[in-house]
Amino acid sequence: MNALRGDLHVHTCLSPCADDDLTPVTAVGLAKLAGADVVAVTDHNSARSLPAAKAAADAYGILLLPGIEVNCAEEIHLLCYFADVDTALRFGDALYDALPAFPYDPAVWGRQLVTDENEEITGEVEKLLTGAVTLTLSETAQLCRSMGGIPVPAHADADSYSLFSVLGGWPMDVDFDLYEVKFPERAEKLIRAGLLPGGKPLLTNSDAHCADAVASRMSELGEGNPLLRLLR
Amino acid sequence: MTTGELAAACGFTHAAGDGAREIEGIFTGDLLSWAMGRAKEGDAWFTVMGNVNTVAVAALADCACAVLCHGAQWDAEAVRKAGMQGVELYVTELPEFEASYLAAVTLELPPPSP
Numbered sequence: 364m365n366a367l368r369g370d371l372h373v374h375t376c377l378s379p380c381a382d383d384d385l386t387p388v389t390a391v392g393l394a395k396l397a398g399a400d401v402v403a404v405t406d407h408n409s410a411r412s413l414p415a416a417k418a419a420a421d422a423y424g425i426l427l428l429p430g431i432e433v434n435c436a437e438e439i440h441l442l443c444y445f446a447d448v449d450t451a452l453r454f455g456d457a458l459y460d461a462l463p464a465f466p467y468d469p470a471v472w473g474r475q476l477v478t479d480e481n482e483e484i485t486g487e488v489e490k491l492l493t494g495a496v497t498l499t500l501s502e503t504a505q506l507c508r509s510m511g512g513i514p515v516p517a518h519a520d521a522d523s524y525s526l527f528s529v530l531g532g533w534p535m536d537v538d539f540d541l542y543e544v545k546f547p548e549r550a551e552k553l554i555r556a557g558l559l560p561g562g563k564p565l566l567t568n569s570d571a572h573c574a575d576a577v578a579s580r581m582s583e584l585g586e587g588n589p590l591l592r593l594l595r
Numbered sequence: 596m597t598t599g600e601l602a603a604a605c606g607f608t609h610a611a612g613d614g615a616r617e618i619e620g621i622f623t624g625d626l627l628s629w630a631m632g633r634a635k636e637g638d639a640w641f642t643v644m645g646n647v648n649t650v651a652v653a654a655l656a657d658c659a660c661a662v663l664c665h666g667a668q669w670d671a672e673a674v675r676k677a678g679m680q681g682v683e684l685y686v687t688e689l690p691e692f693e694a695s696y697l698a699a700v701t702l703e704l705p706p707p708s709p
Binding site for chain 2: 437499527528530531535
């Protein structure tokens, strides 16, 4: 398989912090227009935008990598990718059970819209999706792998919700085959300082929360990238 | 005052170490990127982060001990690593401020200047 290019970290209107007009259909369509081969829709702790994203990806002729951005118990964000939407939905159900029922006011946090392939709103999620699940980073990675998925630390070098900010660097109790970085130059410094590991494939994605940002940054999945296994 | 004496006075539960370390100050905080370079030698460190990485940062900073607050539990790997690296660990049901405050009073630390 030749190298694939794509934005592997995109939120939709399901995430309370993302714009309400960024439906999964819009997100996938914008990635296609930007020339991406593949797009990953990765909402906070939920897979419920993925069925519409999959329908759009099939219609537009772009690969969908189903994903979820989990907020683990330590408040570290972990991207979990799967080979198919149904598995991601089952993983999302387990996460929802592990989410605290924190009082949620859409006026404060933003709405959590479930939409279909026609961009119609079909529901809203009740629990706040940006909360931390009760599963630790290593427990989340283990659950993801047990379902055939690949866990990838999100924006590992960032100032919040990252391996670096929370754990001070790479975790000592769980390993990952690749990771996403937010600032490649800073990540390079952290690698030189021994706080993040070198020699692993790095992803750089948009982490888009609005339409303008979709596919503004893309990752290259070269030969041997572990994520290619999920796209075959 | 030693770690063991402070723990006895404050009701902290022992999780690892021999309790013989002398305490010189207190550090309170959870994000390890902030603790690195700020937690000092001889500090009793109050946190809710029970991950093994906390033990590594405490060892590097040469903290006197780390106290897990709010009834949080140390990971098994953290306890194992603490035994290997000679890091003392405790737990308490108290929130971080109350545990830190109680320790500061017990240690008779002077209030910081504004």
